[in-house]
Amino acid sequence: MLEFQNITKIYESKNKKIVGVDNVSLKINKGDIFGIVGYSGAGKSSLLRCVNLLERPSSGKVLVDGVDLTQLPSTELRKARLKIGMIFQHFYLISQKTVGENIAFALRAAKTPKSEINERVKQLLEMVGLTDKKDVFPSQLSGGQKQRVGIARALANNPSILLCDEATSALDPKTTLSILKLLKQINQKLGITIVLITHEMNVVKEICNRMAIMQDGQVIEEGTVYDIFAQPMKPLTQEFINSVVSFEIPNEIIKDVKGEVIKLLFKGDVAGEGVISDTVQRFNVKGNFLHGTIEYIQERPLGIFIMELQGEKTAVNEAKIYMEQRGALVEVVKHV
Amino acid sequence: MFDFPYFITMLPDIWKAFIETVVMIGISLSISIIIGLPLGVLLFVTDKGLFWENRFVKSIFGFAVNLVRSIPFIILLVALFPLTKILVGTTIGPVAASVSLSVAAIPLFARLVESSLRDIDKGVIEATIAVGATPWMIIKDVLLPEAKSTIIRGVTLTVISLVAYSAMAGTIGGGGIGDLAIRFGYYRYDNTIMISTVVILIIFVQLIQLIGEQFAKSLDKR
Numbered sequence: 001m002l003e004f005q006n007i008t009k010i011y012e013s014k015n016k017k018i019v020g021v022d023n024v025s026l027k028i029n030k031g032d033i034f035g036i037v038g039y040s041g042a043g044k045s046s047l048l049r050c051v052n053l054l055e056r057p058s059s060g061k062v063l064v065d066g067v068d069l070t071q072l073p074s075t076e077l078r079k080a081r082l083k084i085g086m087i088f089q090h091f092y093l094i095s096q097k098t099v100g101e102n103i104a105f106a107l108r109a110a111k112t113p114k115s116e117i118n119e120r121v122k123q124l125l126e127m128v129g130l131t132d133k134k135d136v137f138p139s140q141l142s143g144g145q146k147q148r149v150g151i152a153r154a155l156a157n158n159p160s161i162l163l164c165d166e167a168t169s170a171l172d173p174k175t176t177l178s179i180l181k182l183l184k185q186i187n188q189k190l191g192i193t194i195v196l197i198t199h200e201m202n203v204v205k206e207i208c209n210r211m212a213i214m215q216d217g218q219v220i221e222e223g224t225v226y227d228i229f230a231q232p233m234k235p236l237t238q239e240f241i242n243s244v245v246s247f248e249i250p251n252e253i254i255k256d257v258k259g260e261v262i263k264l265l266f267k268g269d270v271a272g273e274g275v276i277s278d279t280v281q282r283f284n285v286k287g288n289f290l291h292g293t294i295e296y297i298q299e300r301p302l303g304i305f306i307m308e309l310q311g312e313k314t315a316v317n318e319a320k321i322y323m324e325q326r327g328a329l330v331e332v333v334k335h336v
Numbered sequence: 337m338f339d340f341p342y343f344i345t346m347l348p349d350i351w352k353a354f355i356e357t358v359v360m361i362g363i364s365l366s367i368s369i370i371i372g373l374p375l376g377v378l379l380f381v382t383d384k385g386l387f388w389e390n391r392f393v394k395s396i397f398g399f400a401v402n403l404v405r406s407i408p409f410i411i412l413l414v415a416l417f418p419l420t421k422i423l424v425g426t427t428i429g430p431v432a433a434s435v436s437l438s439v440a441a442i443p444l445f446a447r448l449v450e451s452s453l454r455d456i457d458k459g460v461i462e463a464t465i466a467v468g469a470t471p472w473m474i475i476k477d478v479l480l481p482e483a484k485s486t487i488i489r490g491v492t493l494t495v496i497s498l499v500a501y502s503a504m505a506g507t508i509g510g511g512g513i514g515d516l517a518i519r520f521g522y523y524r525y526d527n528t529i530m531i532s533t534v535v536i537l538i539i540f541v542q543l544i545q546l547i548g549e550q551f552a553k554s555l556d557k558r
Contacts, residue, residue, distance in 0.1 A: 078470065079468065092459040092463035094481065095482060096482055096484060105478075108477075109464075109470070139558050163466075
């Protein structure tokens with residue numbers, strides 16, 4: 001398990017102090033794929049770099065399986081780093097060494113016996129799907145392939161945590177998906193906890209199970225990806241979610257609508273359309289769909305519908321209560 | 337202006353002078369690489385934000401390097417006579433000249449190494465720190481290989497500077513091509529020797545530049 005306790009990071013330049021991370025406490029469970037989302041400058045990268053102490057927090061503790069890394073002497077810290085893999089937006093491979101040598105470098109850092117290195121490099125290349133690239137130099141690889149080498153290097157010493165610093169931000173959408181698939185596979189097969197930071201919400205939607213949103217150095221919202229997608233509390237969170245799942249209805253249309261406009265949320269296997277058609281039959285109301293979608297997040301459906309309800313006020317209210325009883329979350333977007 | 341038969345009779349002297357120049361440059365280049373390379377690495381890794389960050393060491397060595405580099409070579413040459421006497425036993429000849437040539441070339445090469453290392457993407461160094469590598473591994477397997485080509489270019493530049501310095505060293509008893517040019521070309525208005533030494537130096541420098549560049553390119557895997 002990985003835990004941040006009251007992490008604060010202050011950058012001091014000549015005449016001003018910049019607070020990069022502001023008193024963040026966060027628990028990341030073993031086996032999580034945890035996404036930290038925020039715009040650039042929100043402090044997510046600083047926070048991530050505090051995990052392996054590429055940046056030392058100004059105050060606070062970083063606990064990895066109960067051990068406070070900030071208290072370790074440098075040799076112990078180096079050993080702890082062997083068990084925390086990291087991949088980067090710009091890959092950062094050693095350009096003058098072959099793919100195989102880049103991976104072997106990590107193994108040598110862990111003092112792996114020479115006789116085992118070759119075999120292990122082969123295994124790792126197989127895992128990331130680059131068996132034929134062992135003797136190639138990084139400059140001859142595509143971005144996605146470079147990131148695969150980065151992943152192989154990060155996993156060389158069987159880490160318990162993998163940190164991803166905007167790992168897909170320099171890749172095209174198709175390559176991004178293939179890298180995300182690989183990360184998910186690694187998480188499931190090897191049980192490695194993954195912490196990733198990104199500004200791309202679709203990355204989080206694709207593979208994370210839990211997430212946190214950062215703004216001005218603070219974590220403003222945190223929870224399971226499903227719950228946050230279903231009911232984002234903070235405006236910034238809503239903004240991020242709107243970037244991948246949009247429920248915006250043009251104002252023109254809202255203005256012309258005569259009845260009450262409601263937003264319905266169906267979590268999990270509640271069959272939304274069924275509930276709505278039952279409602280319309282049971283009560284003396286007319287329903288008119290303005291928007292609707294079923295998103296699959298973490299393979300769980302999330303149904304969201306925006307509709308107009310027309311009818312007597314009491315009937316409309318009864319209909320809303322009935323839908324809530326059937327498991328819908330009802331939110332009024334526009335009153336009559 | 338150019339007396340060819342005379343040039344032929346002077347060939348053995350020119351050849352001897354050329355060998356002396358090569359000896360001077362060879363000795364001082366070797367010494368400046370042996371001392372300048374670790375010094376350049378030290379200047380880099382003790383810098384702010386790097387794994388052996390050490391303000392004290394950095395400023396002591398930085399100061400020493402700047403000190404030597406700020407002294408004009410011709411003055412350094414004379415000022416180092418006592419040291420040369422202790423080390424070599426004489427102040428005359430190419431071996432003696434190598435002492436002051438080395439002293440001048442070490443800081444130059446160290447700075448060139450330092451700036452080559454500075455060109456490496458900080459992220460690459462960071463990534464290897466994150467992997468858990470020891471500082472020694474990072475120097476040996478990351479810093480030096482990544483900067484290899486630019487360091488080779490630094491060697492080329494150092495050799496070319498040494499060619500120029502060696503000519504100066506020649507004037508006060510170091511021997512070599514420079515000595516020949518001054519003795520014959522300047523003191524005796526001997527145009528033939530003057531022209532031949534200049535041409536030899538031009539060809540020599542061009543060759544060094546060409547070979548150095550080819551070598552640097554062949555090593556670069558980027």
